[in-house]
Amino acid sequence: MAKILIVLYPDPITGYPPTYARTSIPQIDTYPTGATLPSPKDLGFTPGDLVGCVSGNLGLKDWLESAGHTVVITDDKEGADSVFERELHDADVVISQPFWPAYLTAERIAKAKNLQLVITAGIGSDHTDLNAANERGITVAEVTYSNSISVAEHTVMQVLVLVRDFVNQHQIAASGGWNIADAVERSYDLEGMRVGIFAAGRIGRAVIERLAPFGVRLSYTDRFRLPAEYEEKYNLTFHESIESLVTEVDVLTIHAPLTEQTRGLLNDELLATMPHGAYIVNPARGAIADRDAIVRALESGQLAGYAGDVWDPQPAPADHPWRTMPHNAMTTHTSGTSLSGQARYAAGTREILENWFDGSPIRPEYIIVEGGGYKGTGAHSYAEKPTKDNQGV
Known part of the structure:
Protein backbone atom coordinates (compact mmCIF):
# COMPACT_ATOMS: atom_id res chain seq x y z
CA MET A 1 0.00 0.00 0.00
CA ASN A 147 -6.55 22.49 -19.59
CA SER A 148 -4.69 23.86 -22.63
CA ILE A 149 -7.86 25.26 -24.20
CA SER A 150 -8.90 26.68 -20.82
CA VAL A 151 -5.64 28.66 -20.70
CA ALA A 152 -5.90 29.68 -24.36
CA GLU A 153 -9.40 31.07 -23.81
CA HIS A 154 -8.19 32.99 -20.76
CA THR A 155 -5.28 34.39 -22.79
CA VAL A 156 -7.58 35.70 -25.52
CA MET A 157 -9.81 37.24 -22.86
CA GLN A 158 -6.86 39.04 -21.25
CA VAL A 159 -5.60 40.32 -24.62
CA LEU A 160 -9.00 41.91 -25.23
CA VAL A 161 -9.28 43.17 -21.65
CA LEU A 162 -5.95 45.01 -22.00
CA VAL A 163 -6.38 46.41 -25.49
CA ARG A 164 -9.96 47.58 -24.84
CA ASP A 165 -9.02 48.78 -21.31
CA PHE A 166 -11.91 46.81 -19.86
CA VAL A 167 -10.83 46.93 -16.22
CA ASN A 168 -10.97 50.72 -16.12
CA GLN A 169 -14.31 50.83 -17.94
CA HIS A 170 -15.88 48.29 -15.59
CA GLN A 171 -14.61 50.14 -12.52
CA ILE A 172 -16.25 53.34 -13.78
CA ALA A 173 -19.56 51.51 -14.29
CA ALA A 174 -19.36 49.71 -10.93
CA SER A 175 -18.65 52.96 -9.08
CA GLY A 176 -21.77 54.65 -10.48
CA GLY A 177 -19.98 56.79 -13.06
CA TRP A 178 -20.63 57.45 -16.74
CA ASN A 179 -17.32 58.99 -17.69
CA ILE A 180 -17.13 58.02 -21.34
CA ALA A 181 -14.04 60.06 -22.23
CA ASP A 182 -12.16 58.63 -19.26
CA ALA A 183 -13.33 55.14 -20.19
CA VAL A 184 -12.06 55.25 -23.77
CA GLU A 185 -8.87 57.32 -23.59
CA ARG A 186 -6.80 54.09 -23.52
CA SER A 187 -9.17 51.85 -25.50
CA TYR A 188 -8.20 50.48 -28.93
CA ASP A 189 -9.38 47.89 -31.42
CA LEU A 190 -7.44 44.64 -31.60
CA GLU A 191 -8.09 44.42 -35.33
CA GLY A 192 -4.95 45.09 -37.35
CA MET A 193 -2.57 44.80 -34.41
CA ARG A 194 0.60 42.72 -34.60
CA VAL A 195 0.37 39.79 -32.18
CA GLY A 196 3.44 37.68 -31.33
CA ILE A 197 3.28 34.23 -29.79
CA PHE A 198 6.28 33.10 -27.73
CA ALA A 199 6.22 29.28 -27.91
CA ALA A 200 3.72 27.68 -30.27
CA GLY A 201 2.97 24.46 -28.44
CA ARG A 202 -0.53 23.29 -27.66
CA ILE A 203 -1.57 26.48 -25.88
CA GLY A 204 0.27 28.81 -28.23
CA ARG A 205 -1.31 27.23 -31.30
CA ALA A 206 -4.76 27.38 -29.68
CA VAL A 207 -4.22 31.10 -29.10
CA ILE A 208 -3.15 31.59 -32.71
CA GLU A 209 -6.27 29.81 -33.94
CA ARG A 210 -8.58 31.85 -31.70
CA LEU A 211 -6.99 35.23 -32.41
CA ALA A 212 -6.77 34.82 -36.19
CA PRO A 213 -10.47 35.69 -36.77
CA PHE A 214 -9.90 39.08 -35.10
CA GLY A 215 -7.98 40.24 -38.15
CA VAL A 216 -4.62 40.52 -36.41
CA ARG A 217 -1.18 40.02 -37.97
CA LEU A 218 0.34 36.96 -36.34
CA SER A 219 3.97 36.02 -35.77
CA TYR A 220 5.69 33.53 -33.48
CA THR A 221 8.91 31.98 -32.29
CA ASP A 222 9.47 28.45 -31.06
CA ARG A 223 12.28 25.92 -30.77
CA PHE A 224 10.49 23.94 -33.47
CA ARG A 225 9.17 25.70 -36.55
CA LEU A 226 5.58 24.87 -37.40
CA PRO A 227 4.74 23.13 -40.70
CA ALA A 228 4.64 25.40 -43.76
CA GLU A 229 0.96 24.63 -44.39
CA TYR A 230 0.08 25.72 -40.84
CA GLU A 231 2.03 28.98 -41.25
CA GLU A 232 0.25 29.61 -44.54
CA LYS A 233 -3.19 28.86 -43.12
CA TYR A 234 -2.81 31.47 -40.38
CA ASN A 235 -0.50 33.82 -42.31
CA LEU A 236 2.18 33.37 -39.67
CA THR A 237 5.58 35.02 -39.70
CA PHE A 238 8.32 32.98 -38.04
CA HIS A 239 11.11 34.60 -36.00
CA GLU A 240 14.27 32.75 -35.05
CA SER A 241 14.35 34.27 -31.56
CA ILE A 242 12.30 36.06 -28.94
CA GLU A 243 14.68 39.01 -29.35
CA SER A 244 13.62 39.35 -32.98
CA LEU A 245 9.93 38.71 -32.33
CA VAL A 246 9.39 41.38 -29.68
CA THR A 247 10.65 44.22 -31.86
CA GLU A 248 7.70 43.82 -34.23
CA VAL A 249 4.64 43.20 -32.07
CA ASP A 250 1.93 45.28 -30.43
CA VAL A 251 0.82 42.35 -28.26
CA LEU A 252 3.03 39.54 -26.95
CA THR A 253 1.64 36.35 -25.41
CA ILE A 254 3.87 33.95 -23.46
CA HIS A 255 3.42 30.15 -23.54
CA ALA A 256 6.91 28.78 -22.84
CA PRO A 257 7.77 26.51 -19.91
CA LEU A 258 9.95 27.88 -17.14
CA THR A 259 13.52 26.73 -17.71
CA GLU A 260 16.91 28.22 -16.94
CA GLN A 261 16.80 29.71 -20.43
CA THR A 262 13.44 31.44 -19.95
CA ARG A 263 13.75 32.51 -16.30
CA GLY A 264 13.81 36.32 -16.07
CA LEU A 265 13.72 36.62 -19.86
CA LEU A 266 11.34 39.60 -19.89
CA ASN A 267 13.85 42.01 -18.39
CA ASP A 268 14.56 45.73 -18.80
CA GLU A 269 16.76 45.17 -21.85
CA LEU A 270 14.25 43.05 -23.76
CA LEU A 271 11.27 45.23 -22.85
CA ALA A 272 13.11 48.31 -24.10
CA THR A 273 13.27 46.79 -27.58
CA MET A 274 9.49 46.43 -27.86
CA PRO A 275 7.43 49.12 -29.62
CA HIS A 276 6.32 51.81 -27.18
CA GLY A 277 2.89 51.02 -25.77
CA ALA A 278 2.96 47.26 -26.34
CA TYR A 279 0.96 44.80 -24.27
CA ILE A 280 2.08 41.52 -22.70
CA VAL A 281 -0.12 38.61 -21.61
CA ASN A 282 1.71 35.91 -19.67
CA PRO A 283 -0.32 32.81 -18.68
CA ALA A 284 2.81 30.62 -18.62
CA ARG A 285 4.99 31.18 -15.54
CA GLY A 286 5.52 34.35 -13.51
CA ALA A 287 9.26 33.91 -13.22
CA ILE A 288 9.69 34.22 -17.00
CA ALA A 289 9.22 37.93 -16.34
CA ASP A 290 11.51 40.09 -14.22
CA ARG A 291 8.99 41.29 -11.64
CA ASP A 292 10.33 44.80 -11.15
CA ALA A 293 11.17 45.32 -14.82
CA ILE A 294 7.50 44.83 -15.67
CA VAL A 295 6.51 47.42 -13.06
CA ARG A 296 9.05 49.92 -14.39
CA ALA A 297 7.90 49.42 -17.98
CA LEU A 298 4.28 50.08 -17.03
CA GLU A 299 5.14 53.13 -14.96
CA SER A 300 7.23 54.62 -17.77
CA GLY A 301 4.64 53.88 -20.45
CA GLN A 302 6.94 51.54 -22.38
CA LEU A 303 4.25 48.91 -21.79
CA ALA A 304 0.62 49.96 -22.15
CA GLY A 305 -0.59 46.97 -20.16
CA TYR A 306 0.37 43.65 -18.59
CA ALA A 307 -1.95 40.78 -17.83
CA GLY A 308 -1.07 37.40 -16.52
CA ASP A 309 -2.37 34.49 -14.58
CA VAL A 310 0.92 33.46 -13.00
CA TRP A 311 3.10 34.88 -10.27
CA ASP A 312 6.40 34.20 -8.56
CA PRO A 313 6.02 32.81 -5.95
CA GLN A 314 2.54 31.33 -5.76
CA PRO A 315 0.46 32.23 -3.92
CA ALA A 316 1.74 35.76 -4.30
CA PRO A 317 2.18 37.82 -1.11
CA ALA A 318 -0.38 40.54 -0.47
CA ASP A 319 2.19 43.26 -1.19
CA HIS A 320 3.33 41.83 -4.53
CA PRO A 321 3.72 44.88 -6.81
CA TRP A 322 1.84 43.23 -9.66
CA ARG A 323 -1.34 43.55 -7.63
CA THR A 324 -1.21 47.35 -7.76
CA MET A 325 0.98 48.29 -10.76
CA PRO A 326 -0.75 50.51 -13.32
CA HIS A 327 -2.72 49.08 -16.24
CA ASN A 328 -2.63 45.49 -15.08
CA ALA A 329 -5.29 42.82 -15.51
CA MET A 330 -3.81 40.09 -13.32
CA THR A 331 -5.69 37.02 -12.16
CA THR A 332 -4.74 34.50 -9.49
CA HIS A 333 -3.71 31.53 -11.66
CA THR A 334 -7.25 30.51 -12.44
CA SER A 335 -7.01 30.11 -16.22
CA GLY A 336 -6.44 26.37 -16.16
CA THR A 337 -8.69 25.48 -13.26
Whole structure:
Protein backbone atom coordinates (compact mmCIF):
# COMPACT_ATOMS: atom_id res chain seq x y z
CA MET A 1 0.00 0.00 0.00
CA ALA A 2 1.15 3.53 -0.75
CA LYS A 3 1.04 6.87 0.98
CA ILE A 4 -0.33 9.59 -1.30
CA LEU A 5 0.24 13.21 -0.30
CA ILE A 6 -2.11 15.59 -2.13
CA VAL A 7 -1.70 19.38 -1.97
CA LEU A 8 -4.69 21.38 -3.21
CA TYR A 9 -5.88 24.94 -2.90
CA PRO A 10 -8.20 25.87 0.00
CA ASP A 11 -11.97 25.56 -0.14
CA PRO A 12 -14.03 28.67 -0.99
CA ILE A 13 -14.18 31.21 1.82
CA THR A 14 -17.95 30.67 1.98
CA GLY A 15 -17.58 26.89 2.16
CA TYR A 16 -17.77 24.08 -0.37
CA PRO A 17 -20.52 24.95 -2.87
CA PRO A 18 -23.84 23.11 -2.40
CA THR A 19 -24.97 24.13 -5.91
CA TYR A 20 -23.39 25.43 -9.13
CA ALA A 21 -24.22 28.08 -11.72
CA ARG A 22 -24.73 25.34 -14.31
CA THR A 23 -25.99 21.81 -13.89
CA SER A 24 -23.57 20.27 -16.39
CA ILE A 25 -20.57 20.94 -18.59
CA PRO A 26 -20.26 20.17 -22.31
CA GLN A 27 -18.90 16.73 -23.12
CA ILE A 28 -15.65 16.87 -25.09
CA ASP A 29 -14.65 13.61 -26.78
CA THR A 30 -11.24 14.50 -28.24
CA TYR A 31 -8.69 17.29 -28.09
CA PRO A 32 -8.06 19.40 -31.21
CA THR A 33 -5.03 17.24 -32.04
CA GLY A 34 -7.23 14.17 -32.15
CA ALA A 35 -5.81 12.80 -28.89
CA THR A 36 -8.34 11.20 -26.60
CA LEU A 37 -9.32 12.59 -23.24
CA PRO A 38 -8.31 10.84 -20.00
CA SER A 39 -10.00 7.47 -19.65
CA PRO A 40 -9.83 6.22 -16.06
CA LYS A 41 -11.91 3.23 -15.03
CA ASP A 42 -14.04 5.52 -12.88
CA LEU A 43 -14.12 9.22 -11.93
CA GLY A 44 -15.14 9.52 -8.30
CA PHE A 45 -16.76 12.91 -8.94
CA THR A 46 -19.41 14.59 -11.07
CA PRO A 47 -17.93 16.60 -13.98
CA GLY A 48 -18.53 20.26 -13.28
CA ASP A 49 -18.06 19.95 -9.52
CA LEU A 50 -15.31 21.89 -7.74
CA VAL A 51 -12.70 19.16 -7.33
CA GLY A 52 -9.48 21.23 -7.31
CA CYS A 53 -9.85 22.29 -3.66
CA VAL A 54 -9.25 20.27 -0.50
CA SER A 55 -12.85 19.12 -0.06
CA GLY A 56 -13.07 18.24 -3.75
CA ASN A 57 -9.87 16.14 -3.42
CA LEU A 58 -9.79 15.53 -7.20
CA GLY A 59 -12.34 12.81 -6.52
CA LEU A 60 -9.53 10.56 -5.31
CA LYS A 61 -9.92 10.17 -1.56
CA ASP A 62 -12.68 7.55 -1.30
CA TRP A 63 -11.20 5.45 -4.11
CA LEU A 64 -7.67 5.47 -2.71
CA GLU A 65 -8.71 4.78 0.88
CA SER A 66 -11.05 1.97 -0.19
CA ALA A 67 -8.01 0.33 -1.79
CA GLY A 68 -6.11 0.54 1.49
CA HIS A 69 -3.82 3.46 0.68
CA THR A 70 -2.99 6.22 3.14
CA VAL A 71 -4.17 9.60 1.86
CA VAL A 72 -3.14 13.00 3.24
CA ILE A 73 -4.85 16.04 1.69
CA THR A 74 -3.81 19.55 2.67
CA ASP A 75 -3.51 23.14 1.51
CA ASP A 76 -0.74 23.78 4.07
CA LYS A 77 2.48 23.67 2.05
CA GLU A 78 4.80 26.48 3.14
CA GLY A 79 7.44 26.34 5.84
CA ALA A 80 9.24 23.72 7.88
CA ASP A 81 6.20 23.01 10.06
CA SER A 82 3.68 22.75 7.22
CA VAL A 83 1.63 19.60 6.78
CA PHE A 84 3.33 19.07 3.43
CA GLU A 85 6.80 19.23 4.96
CA ARG A 86 5.87 16.95 7.87
CA GLU A 87 4.21 14.30 5.72
CA LEU A 88 6.64 14.28 2.79
CA HIS A 89 9.36 12.10 4.32
CA ASP A 90 7.50 8.80 3.81
CA ALA A 91 5.19 9.70 0.92
CA ASP A 92 5.28 7.42 -2.13
CA VAL A 93 3.27 9.78 -4.35
CA VAL A 94 2.93 13.58 -4.33
CA ILE A 95 0.14 15.29 -6.26
CA SER A 96 -0.36 19.05 -6.59
CA GLN A 97 -1.64 21.63 -9.08
CA PRO A 98 0.26 24.47 -10.78
CA PHE A 99 -2.23 26.90 -9.24
CA TRP A 100 -1.21 25.91 -5.68
CA PRO A 101 2.08 24.12 -6.30
CA ALA A 102 3.85 21.91 -3.82
CA TYR A 103 7.42 23.01 -4.49
CA LEU A 104 9.58 19.89 -4.60
CA THR A 105 13.07 21.27 -4.33
CA ALA A 106 16.19 19.12 -4.48
CA GLU A 107 16.37 19.36 -0.68
CA ARG A 108 12.80 18.16 -0.25
CA ILE A 109 13.29 15.34 -2.74
CA ALA A 110 16.37 14.23 -0.78
CA LYS A 111 14.23 13.98 2.36
CA ALA A 112 11.45 12.06 0.61
CA LYS A 113 13.11 8.66 0.73
CA ASN A 114 10.05 6.74 -0.50
CA LEU A 115 9.02 9.10 -3.27
CA GLN A 116 8.44 7.33 -6.58
CA LEU A 117 5.82 9.35 -8.45
CA VAL A 118 5.04 13.08 -8.72
CA ILE A 119 1.88 14.13 -10.55
CA THR A 120 0.93 17.62 -11.67
CA ALA A 121 -2.86 17.75 -11.82
CA GLY A 122 -2.82 20.08 -14.79
CA ILE A 123 0.04 21.26 -16.99
CA GLY A 124 3.49 22.45 -15.94
CA SER A 125 5.94 20.58 -13.72
CA ASP A 126 8.56 23.26 -13.04
CA HIS A 127 7.61 23.33 -9.35
CA THR A 128 9.50 20.01 -9.16
CA ASP A 129 13.28 20.01 -9.44
CA LEU A 130 13.38 17.79 -12.52
CA ASN A 131 17.12 17.24 -12.39
CA ALA A 132 16.83 15.95 -8.82
CA ALA A 133 13.91 13.75 -9.85
CA ASN A 134 16.01 12.33 -12.68
CA GLU A 135 18.89 11.60 -10.34
CA ARG A 136 16.56 9.62 -8.07
CA GLY A 137 14.72 7.88 -10.91
CA ILE A 138 11.42 9.43 -9.80
CA THR A 139 8.65 9.53 -12.40
CA VAL A 140 7.13 12.98 -12.96
CA ALA A 141 3.88 13.16 -14.92
CA GLU A 142 1.32 15.80 -15.79
CA VAL A 143 -2.07 15.73 -17.52
CA THR A 144 -0.98 17.15 -20.86
CA TYR A 145 -3.61 19.10 -22.81
CA SER A 146 -6.22 18.73 -20.04
CA ASN A 147 -6.55 22.49 -19.59
CA SER A 148 -4.69 23.86 -22.63
CA ILE A 149 -7.86 25.26 -24.20
CA SER A 150 -8.90 26.68 -20.82
CA VAL A 151 -5.64 28.66 -20.70
CA ALA A 152 -5.90 29.68 -24.36
CA GLU A 153 -9.40 31.07 -23.81
CA HIS A 154 -8.19 32.99 -20.76
CA THR A 155 -5.28 34.39 -22.79
CA VAL A 156 -7.58 35.70 -25.52
CA MET A 157 -9.81 37.24 -22.86
CA GLN A 158 -6.86 39.04 -21.25
CA VAL A 159 -5.60 40.32 -24.62
CA LEU A 160 -9.00 41.91 -25.23
CA VAL A 161 -9.28 43.17 -21.65
CA LEU A 162 -5.95 45.01 -22.00
CA VAL A 163 -6.38 46.41 -25.49
CA ARG A 164 -9.96 47.58 -24.84
CA ASP A 165 -9.02 48.78 -21.31
CA PHE A 166 -11.91 46.81 -19.86
CA VAL A 167 -10.83 46.93 -16.22
CA ASN A 168 -10.97 50.72 -16.12
CA GLN A 169 -14.31 50.83 -17.94
CA HIS A 170 -15.88 48.29 -15.59
CA GLN A 171 -14.61 50.14 -12.52
CA ILE A 172 -16.25 53.34 -13.78
CA ALA A 173 -19.56 51.51 -14.29
CA ALA A 174 -19.36 49.71 -10.93
CA SER A 175 -18.65 52.96 -9.08
CA GLY A 176 -21.77 54.65 -10.48
CA GLY A 177 -19.98 56.79 -13.06
CA TRP A 178 -20.63 57.45 -16.74
CA ASN A 179 -17.32 58.99 -17.69
CA ILE A 180 -17.13 58.02 -21.34
CA ALA A 181 -14.04 60.06 -22.23
CA ASP A 182 -12.16 58.63 -19.26
CA ALA A 183 -13.33 55.14 -20.19
CA VAL A 184 -12.06 55.25 -23.77
CA GLU A 185 -8.87 57.32 -23.59
CA ARG A 186 -6.80 54.09 -23.52
CA SER A 187 -9.17 51.85 -25.50
CA TYR A 188 -8.20 50.48 -28.93
CA ASP A 189 -9.38 47.89 -31.42
CA LEU A 190 -7.44 44.64 -31.60
CA GLU A 191 -8.09 44.42 -35.33
CA GLY A 192 -4.95 45.09 -37.35
CA MET A 193 -2.57 44.80 -34.41
CA ARG A 194 0.60 42.72 -34.60
CA VAL A 195 0.37 39.79 -32.18
CA GLY A 196 3.44 37.68 -31.33
CA ILE A 197 3.28 34.23 -29.79
CA PHE A 198 6.28 33.10 -27.73
CA ALA A 199 6.22 29.28 -27.91
CA ALA A 200 3.72 27.68 -30.27
CA GLY A 201 2.97 24.46 -28.44
CA ARG A 202 -0.53 23.29 -27.66
CA ILE A 203 -1.57 26.48 -25.88
CA GLY A 204 0.27 28.81 -28.23
CA ARG A 205 -1.31 27.23 -31.30
CA ALA A 206 -4.76 27.38 -29.68
CA VAL A 207 -4.22 31.10 -29.10
CA ILE A 208 -3.15 31.59 -32.71
CA GLU A 209 -6.27 29.81 -33.94
CA ARG A 210 -8.58 31.85 -31.70
CA LEU A 211 -6.99 35.23 -32.41
CA ALA A 212 -6.77 34.82 -36.19
CA PRO A 213 -10.47 35.69 -36.77
CA PHE A 214 -9.90 39.08 -35.10
CA GLY A 215 -7.98 40.24 -38.15
CA VAL A 216 -4.62 40.52 -36.41
CA ARG A 217 -1.18 40.02 -37.97
CA LEU A 218 0.34 36.96 -36.34
CA SER A 219 3.97 36.02 -35.77
CA TYR A 220 5.69 33.53 -33.48
CA THR A 221 8.91 31.98 -32.29
CA ASP A 222 9.47 28.45 -31.06
CA ARG A 223 12.28 25.92 -30.77
CA PHE A 224 10.49 23.94 -33.47
CA ARG A 225 9.17 25.70 -36.55
CA LEU A 226 5.58 24.87 -37.40
CA PRO A 227 4.74 23.13 -40.70
CA ALA A 228 4.64 25.40 -43.76
CA GLU A 229 0.96 24.63 -44.39
CA TYR A 230 0.08 25.72 -40.84
CA GLU A 231 2.03 28.98 -41.25
CA GLU A 232 0.25 29.61 -44.54
CA LYS A 233 -3.19 28.86 -43.12
CA TYR A 234 -2.81 31.47 -40.38
CA ASN A 235 -0.50 33.82 -42.31
CA LEU A 236 2.18 33.37 -39.67
CA THR A 237 5.58 35.02 -39.70
CA PHE A 238 8.32 32.98 -38.04
CA HIS A 239 11.11 34.60 -36.00
CA GLU A 240 14.27 32.75 -35.05
CA SER A 241 14.35 34.27 -31.56
CA ILE A 242 12.30 36.06 -28.94
CA GLU A 243 14.68 39.01 -29.35
CA SER A 244 13.62 39.35 -32.98
CA LEU A 245 9.93 38.71 -32.33
CA VAL A 246 9.39 41.38 -29.68
CA THR A 247 10.65 44.22 -31.86
CA GLU A 248 7.70 43.82 -34.23
CA VAL A 249 4.64 43.20 -32.07
CA ASP A 250 1.93 45.28 -30.43
CA VAL A 251 0.82 42.35 -28.26
CA LEU A 252 3.03 39.54 -26.95
CA THR A 253 1.64 36.35 -25.41
CA ILE A 254 3.87 33.95 -23.46
CA HIS A 255 3.42 30.15 -23.54
CA ALA A 256 6.91 28.78 -22.84
CA PRO A 257 7.77 26.51 -19.91
CA LEU A 258 9.95 27.88 -17.14
CA THR A 259 13.52 26.73 -17.71
CA GLU A 260 16.91 28.22 -16.94
CA GLN A 261 16.80 29.71 -20.43
CA THR A 262 13.44 31.44 -19.95
CA ARG A 263 13.75 32.51 -16.30
CA GLY A 264 13.81 36.32 -16.07
CA LEU A 265 13.72 36.62 -19.86
CA LEU A 266 11.34 39.60 -19.89
CA ASN A 267 13.85 42.01 -18.39
CA ASP A 268 14.56 45.73 -18.80
CA GLU A 269 16.76 45.17 -21.85
CA LEU A 270 14.25 43.05 -23.76
CA LEU A 271 11.27 45.23 -22.85
CA ALA A 272 13.11 48.31 -24.10
CA THR A 273 13.27 46.79 -27.58
CA MET A 274 9.49 46.43 -27.86
CA PRO A 275 7.43 49.12 -29.62
CA HIS A 276 6.32 51.81 -27.18
CA GLY A 277 2.89 51.02 -25.77
CA ALA A 278 2.96 47.26 -26.34
CA TYR A 279 0.96 44.80 -24.27
CA ILE A 280 2.08 41.52 -22.70
CA VAL A 281 -0.12 38.61 -21.61
CA ASN A 282 1.71 35.91 -19.67
CA PRO A 283 -0.32 32.81 -18.68
CA ALA A 284 2.81 30.62 -18.62
CA ARG A 285 4.99 31.18 -15.54
CA GLY A 286 5.52 34.35 -13.51
CA ALA A 287 9.26 33.91 -13.22
CA ILE A 288 9.69 34.22 -17.00
CA ALA A 289 9.22 37.93 -16.34
CA ASP A 290 11.51 40.09 -14.22
CA ARG A 291 8.99 41.29 -11.64
CA ASP A 292 10.33 44.80 -11.15
CA ALA A 293 11.17 45.32 -14.82
CA ILE A 294 7.50 44.83 -15.67
CA VAL A 295 6.51 47.42 -13.06
CA ARG A 296 9.05 49.92 -14.39
CA ALA A 297 7.90 49.42 -17.98
CA LEU A 298 4.28 50.08 -17.03
CA GLU A 299 5.14 53.13 -14.96
CA SER A 300 7.23 54.62 -17.77
CA GLY A 301 4.64 53.88 -20.45
CA GLN A 302 6.94 51.54 -22.38
CA LEU A 303 4.25 48.91 -21.79
CA ALA A 304 0.62 49.96 -22.15
CA GLY A 305 -0.59 46.97 -20.16
CA TYR A 306 0.37 43.65 -18.59
CA ALA A 307 -1.95 40.78 -17.83
CA GLY A 308 -1.07 37.40 -16.52
CA ASP A 309 -2.37 34.49 -14.58
CA VAL A 310 0.92 33.46 -13.00
CA TRP A 311 3.10 34.88 -10.27
CA ASP A 312 6.40 34.20 -8.56
CA PRO A 313 6.02 32.81 -5.95
CA GLN A 314 2.54 31.33 -5.76
CA PRO A 315 0.46 32.23 -3.92
CA ALA A 316 1.74 35.76 -4.30
CA PRO A 317 2.18 37.82 -1.11
CA ALA A 318 -0.38 40.54 -0.47
CA ASP A 319 2.19 43.26 -1.19
CA HIS A 320 3.33 41.83 -4.53
CA PRO A 321 3.72 44.88 -6.81
CA TRP A 322 1.84 43.23 -9.66
CA ARG A 323 -1.34 43.55 -7.63
CA THR A 324 -1.21 47.35 -7.76
CA MET A 325 0.98 48.29 -10.76
CA PRO A 326 -0.75 50.51 -13.32
CA HIS A 327 -2.72 49.08 -16.24
CA ASN A 328 -2.63 45.49 -15.08
CA ALA A 329 -5.29 42.82 -15.51
CA MET A 330 -3.81 40.09 -13.32
CA THR A 331 -5.69 37.02 -12.16
CA THR A 332 -4.74 34.50 -9.49
CA HIS A 333 -3.71 31.53 -11.66
CA THR A 334 -7.25 30.51 -12.44
CA SER A 335 -7.01 30.11 -16.22
CA GLY A 336 -6.44 26.37 -16.16
CA THR A 337 -8.69 25.48 -13.26
CA SER A 338 -12.11 26.28 -14.66
CA LEU A 339 -14.64 23.66 -13.62
CA SER A 340 -14.40 22.23 -17.13
CA GLY A 341 -10.62 22.01 -16.92
CA GLN A 342 -10.79 20.45 -13.46
CA ALA A 343 -12.92 17.60 -14.74
CA ARG A 344 -10.27 16.70 -17.31
CA TYR A 345 -7.17 17.02 -15.16
CA ALA A 346 -8.77 15.19 -12.23
CA ALA A 347 -9.69 12.34 -14.58
CA GLY A 348 -6.15 12.34 -15.98
CA THR A 349 -4.66 12.22 -12.50
CA ARG A 350 -6.75 9.17 -11.68
CA GLU A 351 -5.74 7.51 -14.96
CA ILE A 352 -2.06 8.03 -14.14
CA LEU A 353 -2.54 6.54 -10.67
CA GLU A 354 -4.46 3.55 -12.06
CA ASN A 355 -1.62 2.88 -14.51
CA TRP A 356 0.99 3.23 -11.80
CA PHE A 357 -0.76 0.91 -9.36
CA ASP A 358 -1.39 -1.65 -12.13
CA GLY A 359 2.20 -1.49 -13.36
CA SER A 360 0.98 -0.52 -16.83
CA PRO A 361 2.59 2.23 -18.93
CA ILE A 362 1.54 5.82 -18.39
CA ARG A 363 0.68 7.62 -21.62
CA PRO A 364 3.87 9.08 -23.16
CA GLU A 365 2.22 12.48 -23.50
CA TYR A 366 1.80 12.57 -19.72
CA ILE A 367 5.42 11.74 -18.93
CA ILE A 368 7.92 14.49 -18.08
CA VAL A 369 10.74 12.42 -16.60
CA GLU A 370 10.97 8.68 -16.17
CA GLY A 371 13.77 6.21 -15.52
CA GLY A 372 16.32 8.95 -14.94
CA GLY A 373 15.73 10.97 -18.12
CA TYR A 374 13.38 13.31 -19.94
CA LYS A 375 10.75 11.33 -21.81
CA GLY A 376 7.55 12.01 -23.72
CA THR A 377 6.36 15.59 -23.32
CA GLY A 378 9.30 16.32 -21.04
CA ALA A 379 11.79 15.60 -23.82
CA HIS A 380 10.03 18.16 -25.99
CA SER A 381 9.35 20.88 -23.42
CA TYR A 382 12.05 20.67 -20.75
CA ALA A 383 15.13 18.93 -22.13
CA GLU A 384 17.88 21.34 -23.11
CA LYS A 385 18.51 19.49 -26.38
CA PRO A 386 15.22 18.21 -27.72
CA THR A 387 15.33 15.66 -30.50
CA LYS A 388 13.39 15.43 -33.74
CA ASP A 389 11.62 12.35 -32.41
CA ASN A 390 9.84 14.50 -29.83
CA GLN A 391 8.64 17.31 -32.10
CA GLY A 392 5.14 15.91 -32.32
CA VAL A 393 4.67 15.22 -28.62
